[in-house]
Amino acid sequence: xxxxxxxxxxxxxxxxxxxxxxxxxxxxxxxxxxxxxxxxxxxxxxxxxxxxxxxxxxxxxxxxxxxxxxxxxxxxxxxxxxxxxxxxxxxxxxxxxxxxxxxxxxxxxxxxxxxxxxxxxxxxxxxxxxxxxxxxxxxxxxxxxxxxxxxxxxxxxxxxxxxxxx
Amino acid sequence: xxxxxxxxxxxxxxxxxxxxxxxxxxxxxxxxxxxxxxxxxxxxxxxxxxxxxxxxxxxxxxxxxxxxxxxxxxxxxxxxxxxxxxxxxxxxxxxxxxxxxxxxxxxxxxxxxxxxxxxxxxxxxxxxxxxxxxxxxxxxxxxxxxxxxxxxxxxxxxxxxxxxxxxxxxxxxxxxxxxxxxxxxxxxxxxxxxxxxxxxxxxxxxxxxxxxxxxxxxxxxxxxxxxxxxxxxxxxxxxxxxxxxxxxxxxxxxxxxxxxxxxxxxxxxxxxxxxxxxxxxxxxxxxxxxxxxxxxxxxxxxxxxxxxxxxxxxxxxxxxxxxxxxxxxxxxxxxxxxxxxxxxxxxxxxxxxxxxxxxxxxxxxxxxxxxxxxxxxxxxxxxxxxxxxxxxxxxxxxxxxxxxxxxxxxxxxxxxxxxxxxxxxxxxxxxxxxxxxxxxxxxxxxxxxxxxxxxxxxxxxxxxxxxxxxxxxxxxxxxxxxxxxxxxxxxxxxxxxxxxxxxxxxxxxxxxxxxxxxxxxxxxxxxxxxxxxxxxxxxxxxxxxxxxxxxxxxxxxxxxxxxxxxxxxxxxxxxxxxxxxxxxxxxxxxxxxxxxxxxxxxxxxxxxxxxxxxxxxxxxxxxxxxxxxxxxxxxxxxxxxxxxxxxxxxxxxxxxxxxxxxxxxxxxxxxxxxxxxxxxxxxxxxxxxxxxxxxxxxxxxxxxxxxxxxxxxxxxxxxxxxxxxxxxxxxxxxxxxxxxxxxxxxxxxxxxxxxxxxxxxxxxxxxxxxxxxxxxxxxxxx
Numbered sequence: 008x009x010x011x012x013x014x015x016x017x018x019x020x021x022x023x024x025x026x027x028x029x030x031x032x033x034x035x036x037x038x039x040x041x042x043x044x045x046x047x048x049x050x051x052x053x054x055x056x057x058x059x060x061x062x063x064x065x066x067x068x069x070x071x072x073x074x075x076x077x078x079x080x081x082x083x084x085x086x087x088x089x090x091x092x093x094x095x096x097x098x099x100x101x102x103x104x105x106x107x108x109x110x111x112x113x114x115x116x117x118x119x120x121x122x123x124x125x126x127x128x129x130x131x132x133x134x135x136x137x138x139x140x141x142x143x144x145x146x147x148x149x150x151x152x153x154x155x156x157x158x159x160x161x162x163x164x165x166x167x168x169x170x171x172x173x
Numbered sequence: 174x175x176x177x178x179x180x181x182x183x184x185x186x187x188x189x190x191x192x193x194x195x196x197x198x199x200x201x202x203x204x205x206x207x208x209x210x211x212x213x214x215x216x217x218x219x220x221x222x223x224x225x226x227x228x229x230x231x232x233x234x235x236x237x238x239x240x241x242x243x244x245x246x247x248x249x250x251x252x253x254x255x256x257x258x259x260x261x262x263x264x265x266x267x268x269x270x271x272x273x274x275x276x277x278x279x280x281x282x283x284x285x286x287x288x289x290x291x292x293x294x295x296x297x298x299x300x301x302x303x304x305x306x307x308x309x310x311x312x313x314x315x316x317x318x319x320x321x322x323x324x325x326x327x328x329x330x331x332x333x334x335x336x337x338x339x340x341x342x343x344x345x346x347x348x349x350x351x352x353x354x355x356x357x358x359x360x361x362x363x364x365x366x367x368x369x370x371x372x373x374x375x376x377x378x379x380x381x382x383x384x385x386x387x388x389x390x391x392x393x394x395x396x397x398x399x400x401x402x403x404x405x406x407x408x409x410x411x412x413x414x415x416x417x418x419x420x421x422x423x424x425x426x427x428x429x430x431x432x433x434x435x436x437x438x439x440x441x442x443x444x445x446x447x448x449x450x451x452x453x454x455x456x457x458x459x460x461x462x463x464x465x466x467x468x469x470x471x472x473x474x475x476x477x478x479x480x481x482x483x484x485x486x487x488x489x490x491x492x493x494x495x496x497x498x499x500x501x502x503x504x505x506x507x508x509x510x511x512x513x514x515x516x517x518x519x520x521x522x523x524x525x526x527x528x529x530x531x532x533x534x535x536x537x538x539x540x541x542x543x544x545x546x547x548x549x550x551x552x553x554x555x556x557x558x559x560x561x562x563x564x565x566x567x568x569x570x571x572x573x574x575x576x577x578x579x580x581x582x583x584x585x586x587x588x589x590x591x592x593x594x595x596x597x598x599x600x601x602x603x604x605x606x607x608x609x610x611x612x613x614x615x616x617x618x619x620x621x622x623x624x625x626x627x628x629x630x631x632x633x634x635x636x637x638x639x640x641x642x643x644x645x646x647x648x649x650x651x652x653x654x655x656x657x658x659x660x661x662x663x664x665x666x667x668x669x670x671x672x673x674x675x676x677x678x679x680x681x682x683x684x685x686x687x688x689x690x691x692x693x694x695x696x697x698x699x700x701x702x703x704x705x706x707x708x709x710x711x712x713x714x715x716x717x718x719x720x721x722x723x724x725x726x727x728x729x730x731x732x733x734x735x736x737x738x739x740x741x742x743x744x745x746x747x748x749x750x751x752x753x754x755x756x757x758x759x760x761x762x763x764x765x766x767x768x769x770x771x772x773x774x775x776x777x778x779x780x781x782x783x784x785x786x787x788x789x790x791x792x793x794x795x796x797x798x799x800x801x802x803x804x805x806x807x808x809x810x811x812x813x814x815x816x817x818x819x820x821x822x823x824x825x826x827x828x829x830x831x832x833x834x835x836x837x838x839x840x841x842x843x844x845x846x847x848x849x850x851x852x853x854x855x856x857x858x859x860x861x862x863x864x865x866x867x868x869x870x871x872x873x874x875x876x877x878x879x880x881x882x883x884x885x886x887x888x889x890x891x892x893x894x895x896x897x898x899x900x901x902x903x904x905x906x907x908x909x910x911x912x913x914x915x916x917x918x919x920x921x922x923x924x925x926x927x928x929x930x931x932x933x934x935x936x937x938x939x940x941x942x943x944x945x946x947x948x949x950x951x952x953x954x955x
Contacts, residue, residue, distance in 0.1 A: 084192075101192050102189070109373070147851055
């Protein structure tokens with residue numbers, strides 16, 4: 008099959024590659040770039056385990072062809088921590104609030120939350136729940152994911168963290 | 174409790190890799206030369222196979238091999254088995270139909286594997302699989318268990334006349350019938366426990382690697398119990414002898430039961446690796462998971478509960494038909510029997526109990542344990558009938574329960590189980606207080622004024638966990654013992670490795686198991702590593718399911734720690750010339766009580782390995798193993814209360830509060846336990862409100878085979894939960910743990926349905942209680 012040449016930026020690094028036109032972005036990231044943090048949970052765009060950030064939008068990388076990522080800037084879970092290797096506010100929030108169990112949905116969930124907090128730095132609980140409703144988690148029942156995002160928002164905003172009322 | 178010891182809310186060690194994208198799941202594994210498998214699956218629910226033509230597929234780009242069932246059979250690969258023998262009440266053994274890893278003569282459900290293609294890339298394997306031509310004679314199919322029992326239903330397995338697997342019973346039928354006949358009141362319900370798809374977010378996957386030089390196989394797989402996988406693949410499927418087969422379950426993305434079983438794909442990937450000479454990886458896509466993962470529930474039950482004039486329970490009679498799908502999965506036979514029927518005493522003193530259970534083949538995916546496994550079905554039936562009885566009798570559901578609770582322990586039920594400890598009233602009171610149960614009428618009136626229907630419902634569940642005493646389960650038909658093993662290795666520098674046969678696929682063992690060591694020796698959990706999920710590292714294990722990791726797996730660790738502690742004390746006493754009885758280990762120090770003499774923990778361990786100065790006759794080293802075989806199940810129990818508002822215009826239900834007051838015995842890490850309850854309740858609410866599995870009754874096609882069609886609970890579908898604990902320690906394991914993994918999925922569904930039926934004034938409401946169903950039920954009640 009003829010391959011296409013693509014150039015893009017992944018986690019701040021310039022990348023060039025040849026891909027089959029039918030190659031999905033998720034397969035390109037996982038298999039050609041060895042970035043296995045994003046996962047394939049459904050291959051139909053419904054579970055969000057493959058969520059990455061592409062040009063300041065949350066993108067489901069199983070619904071995106073690699074060729075569509077040509078010229079874009081992509082952030083994956085591997086690029087979320089601070090440059091010095093310390094955890095981002097969201098990563099810290101997920102750990103502190105027990106926002107993950109099996110960890111399979113977590114990279115997509117964190118990437119979606121990352122974009123959500125860019126879109127809305129002070130989301131209410133309802134806005135968080137709505138904002139992550141494209142990402143499925145089967146382990147946590149979402150309560151602690153919501154708290155994790157609230158924790159991160161408070162940390163980023165420099166405001167006191169208040170747990171969601173139960 | 175220490176900072177990181179038992180009872181401490183310690184953040185999880187394993188999180189670091191998961192939140193940085195460094196988790197290692199089966200699909201992340203790469204072996205040099207690895208190729209990709211795609212399975213050819215039956216598009217028909219029931220058909221005879223006339224011919225399989227692989228010639229075109231073999232010529233497709235990148236194809237290395239196309240393998241089918243005849244070749245697999247001629248290589249001596251065995252059929253899949255169910256590992257628990259159940260006898261019908263007439264004494265005959267269950268009718269186990271033949272389940273070939275690749276079907277040869279007949280397919281029995283949509284998704285049944287027929288052939289496998291191995292190719293350079295996933296896409297090439299998929300392309301070639303489409304070119305495998307299978308010639309089918311389509312047969313009539315049946316998908317509902319009740320229909321499969323009817324005269325003239327299509328026969329699925331020749332050795333199971335009438336599609337009946339077994340007709341089993343437990344309890345005293347005559348006593349129950351007499352009690353019902355003489356009762357002051359009898360409440361009867363006909364219920365369906367809806368079929369569910371477990372839907373771990375990580376799809377099943379397997380990577381089989383045959384090493385010709387070593388004549389050795391390695392299988393990376395999404396398993397909750399890699400040792401059981403190795404045992405079964407060796408002993409029954411003839412893939413390879415145990416010493417030539419290593420099974421690794423690396424990070425596993427959720428299981429909920431569905432990854433207990435050994436499926437055709439692991440077997441076929443290992444076999445295909447030898448046949449093709451390349452490592453073979455298969456990863457399910459989501460629709461394959463829907464089609465072929467073992468499903469859960471799918472019971473049709475009639476339950477009757479009899480009361481005397483004082484509202485005391487006299488008897489329970491349950492008659493159930495359970496759908497086990499097209500083949501008997503590994504533990505499918507025990508779920509409806511010894512994980513279900515023997516729980517019919519619930520939390521109550523009920524003098525007479527009888528349960529009849531018929532299990533049935535249908536042309537659907539195999540059905541086996543899913544979170545709760547049998548106990549959610551029992552609890553749903555019992556707690557729906559108790560709540561209904563209270564309404565019929567005109568008394569408070571709480572008071573009817575309170576009047577009938579078991580209060581003295583141990584309590585021997587009429588159906589095998591003997592509860593060792595509990596305080597059901599404490600959970601009820603805690604839940605009622607947390608929910609402000611007594612304030613409900615005011616809230617209902619306020620809602621009524623807004624035009625909303627408000628309802629409240631509860632459930633008092635009990636489950637049997639910590640599975641299970643080996644001799645007892647052996648006498649009941651189990652093919653394995655259900656102990657657990659552990660090994661504690663203290664290294665020369667004092668760091669510690671704990672090897673466990675339990676497997677973590679989200680439960681947090683790497684943290685909670687380390688907390689046991691921190692508690693014992695006062696060392697930090699960062700100096701303790703938990704090793705699990707690899708048959709080459711851990712000698713043996715029975716894996717994680719049935720909330721057994723704490724009650725059984727941790728107990729084995731405790732036994733091994735006891736031995737390590739005893740030896741360390743002997744060494745320290747010798748080194749410090751003290752009496753062994755005076756040695757205490759705390760805060761990372763080994764001390765002589767009442768003196769200022771002390772050695773660092775690392776000094777004792779180093780001495781164990783230098784062996785320069787050990788007590789006479791002592792072997793060097795500081796490493797001990799243990800097996801723990803429980804003496805009884807453990808019995809987590811609790812009370813869940815759900816309050817809902819139903820919009821009468823749309824039928825939409827909103828859960829306005831959900832309260833769980835659970836007794837899990839002693840708790841190692843409350844953060845992890847809360848997380849388990851949250852997740853379990855979410856799955857329970859999913860069953861009650863959202864999730865339904867539907868096969869087309871004519872064609873047997875799975876209509877809910879994607880996330881477009883199967884409603885998974887999303888963040889904006891679910892409420893927050895108010896979670897608390899009451900504690901009566903288990904008496905049958907050294908930590909007093911009862912288990913917490915399944916409680917939410919068991920307790921929640923009846924609480925939710927009791928609440929909705931209370932709100933709408935119609936007790937006839939099936940799960941999932943979709944807006945359409947609720948709206949219709951509300952209308953028919955008016």
